[in-house]
Amino acid sequence: MINISKVPDWLDRFVHWGSDKLNPLLVRSIRQNLRNRTFLAVFFLLLGIGGLTCVMVASSGNVTRANSQAGLNLFIYLSWLWGAGIIIVQSLSAYRAVIIERQDDTWDLVELTTLEPRHIIRGLLLTALVQGIMFTSALAPFMVMAYMLRGLNIWIILLTFLLIPAVSLSACAISILCACLTNKKGTRAFLGLVSLVATVWIYFPTMAFISTSYSINRFIEEFLHWDQEIIGGLAVAFNIWIVGNLMMLIFSASLLKHKAANRSTGPRGIWMFAYLNLIIATLIFGPMFYHGDYHYELLLIPAVIGVFATALLGLFGLSEHYRLTPRQDRDIKHPKRWIRSFMFMVGPGAARGRIAYIFMSFITFMLAFIAYMTFDTGYSYTSRTVDRLFTFVWTSLCFTSITLLISDYLYRNQLRKFFDTPALRRAFALTFFAVINIIPFIIIVVLDNNGISTGFFEIITPLYGIFKMMDRPDDFFGYQLALAILGLASFIILFYQAVMNYHYQQLRTVAGDGDRNPRAG
């Protein structure tokens, strides 16, 4: 018989050591949750409904039949219940936890403790996970009972136990990101709704997949036969899951950072890392799905995605201030060892933002160029697709660069008075992009109705022009040449600006006039 009152010394020391290392928010939230009526209500609800489901299945009468599916059925019912607990309830509770944490009177106190936002986000996420484990423990006895009945194999259990927690973690990450986006009451309610819809939207397909015995059995069967596509698909899904969650959590933490702190390195770094990951994943897993003789054209996948990723990075990177705050300056001068070599790109400020943008554009272009140059033109249809996609990539990169450069010039000079913050600059750049697409389009419609040639306006309109050049590249050789020259020139100007502003001046961060007054209630 074990004397539980006498804990071995090593165990005691280990528990103390472990407790010491735990995230403070995790410790606090778990202590609070254990006294929280809502948490206890959900826990006992799961326990009650789980018990009731067991009784109903057990009393259905077909439990003892040789071909009984009672075990599987019970497990699926319990999985729906479990999923509701750890996907919907848990992610909503993560959303609520961030909102409560950010309430003025307590958020100030947490901010003052020098707990970094990443610790706060990690603590909140861990809390959600531990809460999920507690919900699981409410249903665990019934799940064991389901296994003892017939019709359930271990693979279904394993798959469910991997899939639901994985989906639950992503749902929590989405909720935390939504909650970090704003601290304004109205927007907060809207984002809460968005978070709920996203969570429910994730919940139903996940549970439907698990509940459909045909799909789950087929999946397991193919997996056990090491089907290349299934293995590759799983690897890709796992990769997307890791990078996607990491991105959401890093974005969330950056949103909580102090205004004068370095809020660029994390998001820009993870964005570029995700792109690199996409390229590597395409090269590794692409051949598993693609049965052609040549694989280089697969590079067009990251290249096409890279066009959008680069545009977004440019939108954020270019719009930052050139001058840095002393805190950002310190981050550049004394970075962490592992990121030191990349600070010329991922460091804060518009100069480094420009370098990152140019670098990513170059990589994107090179991917498309390698695919274009190495592809065997013998297959006419595929060859045409490769040509079109290559044209799409380089023309898009040029249009984006020109658009960003012009909007950057405007908001830093003529319109400086109105767009003096990065957020306003981004809004302006997006508006500018919309305008240069819409106005020529209206002119095209008017000219077309009057029988006048619209070719010039078609080609200078980014979205319209790109697709025209993709369809009929030979008809627009002159335009393509002009666009290439202008695009290259815009990249050179951006690089020149980056070099000229690389050795920043220090900027004292001051409050904006529009900043919320916490005293105003």
Place this chain on the structure above:
Amino acid sequence: MSFVEVNHLSRSFGDIHAVRDISFSFNKGDIFGFIGPNGAGKSTTMRILATLDLPSAGDCVVDGLSTVDDADKVRHKIGYMPDSYGAYPNMTVTEYLDFFARAYQLHGAARRRAVLDTIDFCQLEGIKEKLITTLSKGMKQRLCLGRCLIHDPQMLILDEPSAGLDPRARIEFRDLLKILAEQGKSIFISSHILSELEELCNGVAIIEQGQLVTTGDVKDMKAKIREQATIKSSEESKDIVIEIHLSDVHPDAERILAEQPQISNVDVRERFISLQCPSDNQSQAALLKRLIDAGLPICHFAGRDQNLEDVFLHMTEGKVQ
């Protein structure tokens, strides 16, 4: 260089200028009071000093570190108590302090000791296992002071800590602050209870409509006001209030005083007398001589001392934004 320096600090919220170009400083071990009517900009200044808000212009420096540029380092040096308690539900007193000790990255024995010391110092022993939500206001206030002290900061920023406390809780709280100041901690405190600040503070700053009205040593300020009041009264030929203390109760005191010329508003309460007489020194000297000659055992005769309330009322105009 002073331990805390507020240099030309301004903070605007749109058209509202909450704080306008204010500067003051105080040293280590000082208890510095911050006085002003509601909406004067006290809390805004305190939040900037606590690194929770950014200034529109100017800066605050704590121990040579800017609260904007070196906020992370400053945060280790300060403890901030806002005017709201900032307490979490479903937590006991010990758990609350333990959370903040962990958040300030105190580990192992150091954390446990910090929690126990804080409980001991703030006299929370009897309620350490109680839920925070069940505590009285005075106890919550002590707990919040404990939270501020858990990482042993060099400076405390206390935004109206005595608001809503009963007299006993207020006195106990004041005693704790005195001990902390004796330990060398700087305390920056705002309060509406001016008599309390007068007793506690070495220096004060008075703010109105976001602008600094005056700053300095409380005693100097009171002397200055007294002097100004005397000069003003003399110039305007006004009476001033004289306080007289007798060594013993005199049965004819009221009669003797009633016979004196040029005095008014006589109030006799056993050994203590207050009255109004002309502000010039000759009249006061003549009055004193007459009263002694009449047999009153006078051991104290002086113009009434100005208290911080007088200073505040004298300096401010009661305007709010």
